[in-house]
Amino acid sequence: MEYFTLSELAYLIKSTIQSTLYDDYWVIAEIAQVSYHYNSGHCYLDLVEKKKNMTMAKMRATIWARSFSQISANFKALTGQELQVGMKILMLAKVTYHEVHGLSLNIKEIDPRYTIGEMMLKRKEIIEHLTKEGIIDGNKLLELPPVIQRIAVISAEGAAGYGDFQSRLNNNPYGYRFHYRLFQAYLQGEKAEQSIITALEKCIKHREHFDAVVIIRGGGSVIDLHCFDSYPLAKMIALSPLPVFTGIGHERDETVADHVANKRLITPTAVAEFLITRSREFEDSIDELKHRLIIKTNALIESEKHYLRTSADSFLTSTRNYLKTAKVALRENIRELQTKALTALKKPSVNIKEYEGKLGNASEGLIKNNRQKMKDFRKVLSVHPVHMLSMQTQKLENYKITIQLLDPQNVLNRGYSITYLNGKALKDAGAAKKDDIINTRLYNGSIVSIVESVREEKKE
Amino acid sequence: MSDKKKLTYSQAIEELEQIINEIETESIDVDVLTEKVKRATHLIKFCKGSLKTTEEEVKKALSEIEEKSAEEGLEGPFCHPGKTIEN
Numbered sequence: 001m002e003y004f005t006l007s008e009l010a011y012l013i014k015s016t017i018q019s020t021l022y023d024d025y026w027v028i029a030e031i032a033q034v035s036y037h038y039n040s041g042h043c044y045l046d047l048v049e050k051k052k053n054m055t056m057a058k059m060r061a062t063i064w065a066r067s068f069s070q071i072s073a074n075f076k077a078l079t080g081q082e083l084q085v086g087m088k089i090l091m092l093a094k095v096t097y098h099e100v101h102g103l104s105l106n107i108k109e110i111d112p113r114y115t116i117g118e119m120m121l122k123r124k125e126i127i128e129h130l131t132k133e134g135i136i137d138g139n140k141l142l143e144l145p146p147v148i149q150r151i152a153v154i155s156a157e158g159a160a161g162y163g164d165f166q167s168r169l170n171n172n173p174y175g176y177r178f179h180y181r182l183f184q185a186y187l188q189g190e191k192a193e194q195s196i197i198t199a200l201e202k203c204i205k206h207r208e209h210f211d212a213v214v215i216i217r218g219g220g221s222v223i224d225l226h227c228f229d230s231y232p233l234a235k236m237i238a239l240s241p242l243p244v245f246t247g248i249g250h251e252r253d254e255t256v257a258d259h260v261a262n263k264r265l266i267t268p269t270a271v272a273e274f275l276i277t278r279s280r281e282f283e284d285s286i287d288e289l290k291h292r293l294i295i296k297t298n299a300l301i302e303s304e305k306h307y308l309r310t311s312a313d314s315f316l317t318s319t320r321n322y323l324k325t326a327k328v329a330l331r332e333n334i335r336e337l338q339t340k341a342l343t344a345l346k347k348p349s350v351n352i353k354e355y356e357g358k359l360g361n362a363s364e365g366l367i368k369n370n371r372q373k374m375k376d377f378r379k380v381l382s383v384h385p386v387h388m389l390s391m392q393t394q395k396l397e398n399y400k401i402t403i404q405l406l407d408p409q410n411v412l413n414r415g416y417s418i419t420y421l422n423g424k425a426l427k428d429a430g431a432a433k434k435d436d437i438i439n440t441r442l443y444n445g446s447i448v449s450i451v452e453s454v455r456e457e458k459k460e
Numbered sequence: 461m462s463d464k465k466k467l468t469y470s471q472a473i474e475e476l477e478q479i480i481n482e483i484e485t486e487s488i489d490v491d492v493l494t495e496k497v498k499r500a501t502h503l504i505k506f507c508k509g510s511l512k513t514t515e516e517e518v519k520k521a522l523s524e525i526e527e528k529s530a531e532e533g534l535e536g537p538f539c540h541p542g543k544t545i546e547n
Contacts, residue, residue, distance in 0.1 A: 147469045147511065150518055176511050179518045181525060209521045281512055282469065286507045289476050293500050296483045297493065304490055 010099035021095045024108060033059070033088045041065030043072070045083070047105065061093065061105040078112035079119070080252040086226050090114035118251075119229065126231045126256045126326065130238055138238040146282045148211040148275050151180040152203040152242070154196060156187055161218025161249060161268035168272035176279045181210075187248070192227035199245075200236050207242050211266050215257065216247040216268035228255035237261055248273035273277045302303040412443035430456045467506060506539045 004012065029047035036043050036086045043063040049056040063071055068274040083089065087415045092109035130136040155162040162182065169178045196215065227233070228248060234256040237244045243262035250257070251266050258264035265271045365435060403411065408418065419426040420439040426432060432451050440447045479500045482488045488496060 008540055042489045140525065144495065145468065145470055146473060149511075150522075174512075177514050179515065179522060206525050209518070209525065282473070283508065283511060286476070286504055289473075289480050289500075290504050292480050293483065293497065293504075296480065300488075300490065300493060378472070 007099060010097075013372055014099065016357045017095055017097045021183060023423060024094050025093050026090060026111075026309070027062075027093050027105070028088065028090050028114070029059070031083060031089060033087055034083050034085060036068075041068060042069045045107075059103065059105055061091075061107050063107045067108060071107070075110055075112045075115070080250060081115075081225055083110075084226060098194050114315045119225075123229050123256050126234055127230065129231065130234060130256075130260065133235075135235065135238045136260060139240055139244055139260055142243045142262055143280075144243055144262070145211050146285075147279050148243075149176075149178055149279070150209060150211045151178060151275070152206070152210040152213045152447070153180050153182045154185050154199045154203065154213060154215045155182060155217060155268070159187070159216075159218055161216050161247070164218065165214070165216050165247070165268035165272045168269050169275065172272075172276045172279075174276070174280055176276065176283075178275065188227065193230045193233060197230075197233050197236060200233070200240065204240055204242060206234075210242055212243045212245060212262075213240065213246045214247060214268075214271050215261075216271055217249050225250060225253060225255050228257035230256065233257055234260045245271050245274065278391055279388065283386060310340070409443065412441070415443075417442045428456075429454050448455060469507060469510070472503045476500055476507075479503075486498050 027047075029339045031045055032048040033046035034043065035045075042065050045061040045063070046058065047061050048058050067190065072083065081087070090111045090113075091105075091107045093105040093107050093110075096104050096106050098104065112433070127136065153162065153165065155165070166180075167178065171180075183202050185195040185199040187196070200213065200215075203210065225248070228246075232320055237257055238260045244260075245263045245265060246255075246258045246261045247265045247270055249267050263274065265274055412418070418441045420441065421432055421436060426438065432438060432454055434451055434453060435453045438449055438451060440449065477495050483493070483496065
């Protein structure tokens with residue numbers, strides 16, 4: 001029986017491969033694992049081809065140190081990323097076989113354009129899917145509060161980016177206070193996607209305590225954007241009731257997470273800066289309003305003062321004018337009164353003079369008149385003195401006879417008597433009463449008697 | 461301040477703008493000017509104060525979340541900050 005030793009077989013395999021698979025082949029594969037050996041500078045990879053989670057093929061691959069630095073730099077320059085798990089690459093490879101180490105691909109070249117295309121395609125698909133669902137702009141449409149002060153941070157404790165973010169916020173030059181709380185997550189590697197989703201879920205659960213969520217990561221030497229091009233994470237961000245800001249340290253590429261976030265900023269520092277600026281803008285607008293308030297209030301008070309002053313002035317002026325006019329009118333009145341009084345006084349003095357004249361004339365006339373009368377009397381008196389005397393004597397004689405006839409002595413002489421009571425002539429018997437002393441005067445002498453009785457006689 | 465808890469920046473600035481607008485359009489009576497200016501001053505103070513002072517309530521709320529998280533017994537990276545990968 002013919003047989004090979006293992007080394008003989010290995011040699012056979014090796015020579016067969018060398019003779020039949022001697023070309024370099026362009027191969028597409030997904031990176032299942034990647035490790036870089038710092039000492040040697042070689043890079044070792046596990047390549048796979050998967051179909052619906054089934055592994056169709058698996059192979060080891062190596063990039064030797066002499067070509068790795070160039071391949072890696074070129075790849076990074078074009079994709080913005082390091083070679084990493086989950087990434088699909090197009091490589092130029094030679095199949096090698098080593099008796100001890102087995103089958104392996106020696107990667108000579110990697111075409112980054114394929115990877116870019118793949119990444120783009122994946123992003124495009126997710127974005128299209130979210131657009132179809134109508135939620136792509138969900139987070140962008142959230143209205144941001146004017147001040148974002150309470151912040152849920154999704155990052156890794158001790159990560160450089162988180163440190164930058166904290167120090168920028170804490171040492172802002174305006175003295176603003178920001179309240180933030182870290183929700184821990186892996187930001188690269190296989191667990192990253194799920195851990196970011198879990199962290200975001202927690203932020204949303206406590207949403208009443210936060211104004212926004214920031215997902216930040218410092219841009220280190222290894223850049224893994226894979227986890228941010230995730231459909232479940234993108235959907236959660238899009239549907240988040242809290243606005244999400246990203247600062248995942250990657251300038252060139254916009255991941256799906258960046259795309260759906262309310263705002264995509266490049267670095268954690270930029271996120272902090274954005275928050276500070278927003279507060280600054282808010283304070284500026286407050287200051288502006290304050291300024292307007294002061295200006296306008298002062299203007300209003302000033303205009304009121306002015307109005308008051310003008311009112312007082314015009315009141316003063318019009319009062320003065322009124323007084324002036326009134327004074328003038330008063331003076332005119334006085335003058336008029338004086339004139340009128342004078343005229344009035346002049347009139348009677350004219351009359352008086354008239355009267356004086358008249359009186360003078362009248363009295364003169366009267367005097368003349370009386371003088372005439374006196375003259376006449378005198379004439380009469382001088383012409384008829386004797387006649388007048390005899391006439392008067394006759395008259396006197398007549399009077400003497402009449403008087404003699406009326407003398408009570410003459411009446412008494414004829415037998416009449418007068419009765420006196422208390423010295424008064426008694427004419428009515430009723431005036432005397434019993435025991436009154438009455439005196440009866442006769443022509444010659446008188447009798448004193450006491451009344452015995454009275455008999456009245458009514459006389460009409 | 462009782463309204464500190466309820467009043468938001470948006471509400472404050474909206475009210476402030478309204479007051480200033482009223483004053484600027486002179487639709488305000490001088491009698492109520494003092495009152496309005498007082499309110500505006502209060503709002504300005506509130507905004508400026510809130511921007512720059514540490515709110516104990518917020519701090520408390522944030523620390524409560526911390527406690528809850530601990531009680532919930534988080535899995536994975538949350539419980540082991542030491543293991544977090546440095547970026």
